[in-house]
Amino acid sequence: MKFKRIYLGKPWCEAIELDDGQQLIARPMRSNDGPTLRRSFARLTPEEVRMRFMHPLKELTPAYAKKLASIDRKREFALVLVENKPPELALIGAVARAAIESDADRAEFAIIVGAEIARFGLGSYLLKRVIEWARKKRLSELYGRVLFDNKAMLALAHRLGFKRRLSEEEEEIVEVFLPLNRKRSA
Ligand SMILES: CC(C)(COP(=O)(O)OP(=O)(O)OC[C@H]1O[C@@H](n2cnc3c(N)ncnc32)[C@H](O)[C@@H]1OP(=O)(O)O)[C@@H](O)C(=O)NCCC(=O)NCCS
Numbered sequence: 001m002k003f004k005r006i007y008l009g010k011p012w013c014e015a016i017e018l019d020d021g022q023q024l025i026a027r028p029m030r031s032n033d034g035p036t037l038r039r040s041f042a043r044l045t046p047e048e049v050r051m052r053f054m055h056p057l058k059e060l061t062p063a064y065a066k067k068l069a070s071i072d073r074k075r076e077f078a079l080v081l082v083e084n085k086p087p088e089l090a091l092i093g094a095v096a097r098a099a100i101e102s103d104a105d106r107a108e109f110a111i112i113v114g115a116e117i118a119r120f121g122l123g124s125y126l127l128k129r130v131i132e133w134a135r136k137k138r139l140s141e142l143y144g145r146v147l148f149d150n151k152a153m154l155a156l157a158h159r160l161g162f163k164r165r166l167s168e169e170e171e172e173i174v175e176v177f178l179p180l181n182r183k184r185s186a
Contacts, residue, residue, distance in 0.1 A: 001121040012079055012129065018120050022083075024093060026129075029078035033092065034065035036082070040092040041065075043114060051150050052112040054173070068095075075100040077107075077133045079126060081117065093117045096126035098134065098142065106141035107134055111153075123156050131160070135180055143177035145170070 002019040005026075016024040041049075041060045049057050060068070071078050078097035083090040093116060098109040109130050113123045134142040145167065146153045154164070157176035167173040 001125070003120050003122070003125075005125075015084065016081065016122075018117065020120075022117060024081045024117070025084050026079060026081050026125075029069055029071050029080050029095070029097070031070055033069040033080065034062065036087075036090070036092055037065045037068055037095075038062065040114070043091065043116075044112070045115065048112060048115065051147060051153065052110060054145070054147060068097075071097075077130065079129055081113075081122060081126070094122055094126060096130050098130050100137065100139065105139050106143060107137070107139055109142055109144045111144070123152075124160065127156065127160055131178065131180075139180055141177055141179055143175050145173045146176055148172055148174050 004017045006015045008014055008025075010027075012026065012028050014026040016026055018024070038060045044052075046056060068078075076097065076099045078095060080092045081094040082092050094111075094113040096109065096111040098107040100107045109127070111123060111126055111130075113126070131142060144153070144157065144162075146157070154174065154176065157164075157178075160178070162176040162178045165175050165177060167175050
């Protein structure tokens, strides 16, 4: 872990200082984060976008950004790492999200950490927080769909105990899954 973190007194909110001095705030996604998500998306490389969204995407449309920022807290979770700067300048450097599937007790996660703040341990930090959320929701499994050539994500998931299975429907996808061994209460 190449950062320090301080709890800010609100659920999921922490101040993070990377070893190179960059300062970030971890907090839940807000419904008005759409425009910031759009500005932040512009910084991503096509390869990062392909790995996260599984297909090329040139920009986030306002409607799609709004959808990504709208979280139904009963069944969804999204945490962002935002630069510790005035709101009009601050970009979102990383996002981790998960959604419980309808009629299921499992959730799918997705994560992206921008190159400026990659390899500090933040991907692991975010995925651990998603696991914490999934355990609190008493889900039986957390899983993610990962492109078969995404070595970074496959290595990260492996280090956190995820196992792999082939996707039944998509041949270029590997599913990484973590059994949580908890049944949801009625
Ligand atoms: C995959 C991703 C989330 C990793 O984020 P990160 O903050 O750099 O990850 P961490 O610093 O926590 O790395 C944890 C471990 O993952 C592995 N890892 C991370 N990046 C790696 C890379 N580029 N190459 C090989 N292994 C890598 C390493 O084992 C690493 O541990 P180490 O640094 O001690 O060697 C980030 O590269 C990313 O957002 N990629 C594009 C989007 C994506 O692939 N999303 C996944 C879709 S679900």
